[in-house]
Amino acid sequence: MKQFLQHLKTLGTLTLKDKGSLFWVFFYPLILITLMALTFGGIQSSMEPVKVAVEKGHPWKIAFFQMDILDPVEMEEQSALESLQERVVWGVFLSDKSLVVAESSAQSSVLFEIASELQRNEKAMRLGVRPDYSKDFVRTADQETDMMLSILSVTVGMFSLYAYFSGIGMVDQIQANLSPLAARLAVTPLSRGSYLLAGTAINTFLSLAESVVLLLYLKWVWGVNFLVDAPRSLFLLLVAGLLGLTVGLFIGASNRWPMKAKIPLGIILMLVLGAFGGMMSTELRVIFDRHLPILNRVNPIHIIGRELYRLNALRMTDGYALSVLSLFLAALFLFGAALFFMRPRPFRSL
Numbered sequence: 227m228k229q230f231l232q233h234l235k236t237l238g239t240l241t242l243k244d245k246g247s248l249f250w251v252f253f254y255p256l257i258l259i260t261l262m263a264l265t266f267g268g269i270q271s272s273m274e275p276v277k278v279a280v281e282k283g284h285p286w287k288i289a290f291f292q293m294d295i296l297d298p299v300e301m302e303e304q305s306a307l308e309s310l311q312e313r314v315v316w317g318v319f320l321s322d323k324s325l326v327v328a329e330s331s332a333q334s335s336v337l338f339e340i341a342s343e344l345q346r347n348e349k350a351m352r353l354g355v356r357p358d359y360s361k362d363f364v365r366t367a368d369q370e371t372d373m374m375l376s377i378l379s380v381t382v383g384m385f386s387l388y389a390y391f392s393g394i395g396m397v398d399q400i401q402a403n404l405s406p407l408a409a410r411l412a413v414t415p416l417s418r419g420s421y422l423l424a425g426t427a428i429n430t431f432l433s434l435a436e437s438v439v440l441l442l443y444l445k446w447v448w449g450v451n452f453l454v455d456a457p458r459s460l461f462l463l464l465v466a467g468l469l470g471l472t473v474g475l476f477i478g479a480s481n482r483w484p485m486k487a488k489i490p491l492g493i494i495l496m497l498v499l500g501a502f503g504g505m506m507s508t509e510l511r512v513i514f515d516r517h518l519p520i521l522n523r524v525n526p527i528h529i530i531g532r533e534l535y536r537l538n539a540l541r542m543t544d545g546y547a548l549s550v551l552s553l554f555l556a557a558l559f560l561f562g563a564a565l566f567f568m569r570p571r572p573f574r575s576l
Contacts, residue, residue: 234424251436255385256443262381276333277314279306281321286344290319295336329512339540375539376531378450380505383530386437386466390492392429393474396422398485400568422565426471433467434460454538458546462537465550466530469557475564496527503528526553 275297280290282300290298298319301309306318310326316333318326325341327334400421438460444450452459477488503525504511511528514521522528533549536542 234428238428251388251432252439255388255436255440259378259381259440259444259448262378276316276336278337279309279315279318281306281319284319284321285323286319289344293340296340329516336540339536339542342544343542375450376535377505378444379452379534379539380500380503380527380531382437382440382444382452382463382534383466383503383527384496384500384505385440386433386463386530387470387473387496387527388436389429389433389467389471390474390477390496391489392425392432393471393476394478394485394488394492395474396425396429397475397478397564397568422475422568426468426561429471430464430467433470434464437463437467452534452538454541455543458537458543459534462530462533462546462550462553465553465557466526469526469553469560472557472560472564476560476567479564479567499525499527503531505531526556529553 275295277297277299278290279301280287280298281303284290287300290296299309299315303318303320306315306320307326309315310318310328313328316327317337319337319341320326323341323345325337327337441452441459445453474492477491483491500506501510502514502521505527511522529549529552533546536544537546
C-alpha cells in the first residue's frame with residue numbers, strides 16, 4: 227500500500243507537470259468543440275415536433291395528442307402508410323399498438339422511446355397503477371437540438387476515450403523492450419502491479435476531469451446540457467475513461483511499434499469509430515445501422531454517445547446499466563490481456 231501511494235503521488239505530479247499532455251487532454255477537446263460550433267453557426271436550435279400519423283381507433287390516441295414533442299394526425303391505416311412512404315410523417319402508430327417507421331433517424335428514435343414508454347405504462351395499468359395522461363409522463367426533456375445534439379454526444383464519447391494516450395505512455399515506461407527508461411526500470415525493485423494500478427487510477431480520474439470540463443463548457447458557453455442526469459452521465463464517462471486507458475494499455479503492450487506509430491493509430495481508430503457512431507453525420511450512422519447493425523452495437527463511442535443522448539435529451543434509462551456493464555467488462559478484459567503481455571520475461575532485443 228505504501229508503494230502504491232508513492233506511485234500515486236509521483237505519477238500524479240508528473241502528469242500535472244506534463245504540459246503537452248494537459249493540452250491534448252483539456253484544451254484540444256474545447257478547441258475542436260468550438261470549431262464545430264462555429265462551423266454550424268452555433269449549437270442551440272429548437273427541435274421541431276415530430277410529425278406522426280395515428281391510426282383511427284388507436285387506444286393511446288389521447289396520449290399522443292397531449293405530447294408537445296409530437297405533431298400527430300389521425301388517419302386511416304392506408305392513408306397513414308401512404309403518408310409515411312411520401313415522407314409526410316416520420317412514423318405511423320397503428321391501432322394494434324405497433325410502430326412503423328420508414329428509416330432510422332433521430333425522429334424515429336423519439337417515436338420508439340415514446341412507444342416503449344406507453345407500453346410500460348399499459349403494463350403498470352394492468353397492475354392497478356393508472357398513469358395521468360394529462361401530465362408529461364413521457365419525459366422527453368427540453369431538447370435544444372436533434373441532429374447537432376446527437377453529433378455532440380458522440381463527440382463527447384470520443385473524447386472520453388482519450389485516456390488511450392496515457393495508457394500507451396504507461397506501457398512505454400514499464401515494458402523493458404520498448405524504451406531505454408523501461409529497460410532501466412526493469413532492473414529496479416519496481417512493483418509492476420502497484421505502478422499500473424496507480425497509473426490507472428490517476429489517468430482514469432484525469433479523463434473524468436476532462437469530461438467534466440468539456441460538459442461544463444458545453445453547458446455554460448453553448449447552452450447544451452449533458453448534465454441533466456449528472457450522476458449517471460458522470461459514472462458513464464468514468465467507465466469510458468477506464469476503457470480508453472485499457473485500450474491504450476492493450477495496444478501499447480501487444481506489439482513493439484514505436485510511440486510515433488501507436489499515437490496515430492489511436493487517433494485513426496477513434497475517428498473511424500466516431501464516424502461510424504454518427505460524429506461526422508447522422509446519415510452515415512443510419513447507413514451502418516441499416517446494413518451492418520452489429521458494428522455500432524459493439525462500438526464503444528456509439529454506446530457512450532447514445533447513452534448520453536438518452537439520459538440527457540430523452541431522460542431514458544432503459545439499457546443504461548447493460549451499456550455501462552458491457553464497457554466495464556471490456557475494460558477488465560483488455561486490462562487482463564495487457565497484463566499478460568507485460569508479464570516479466572527475458573527479452574533478446576535488450
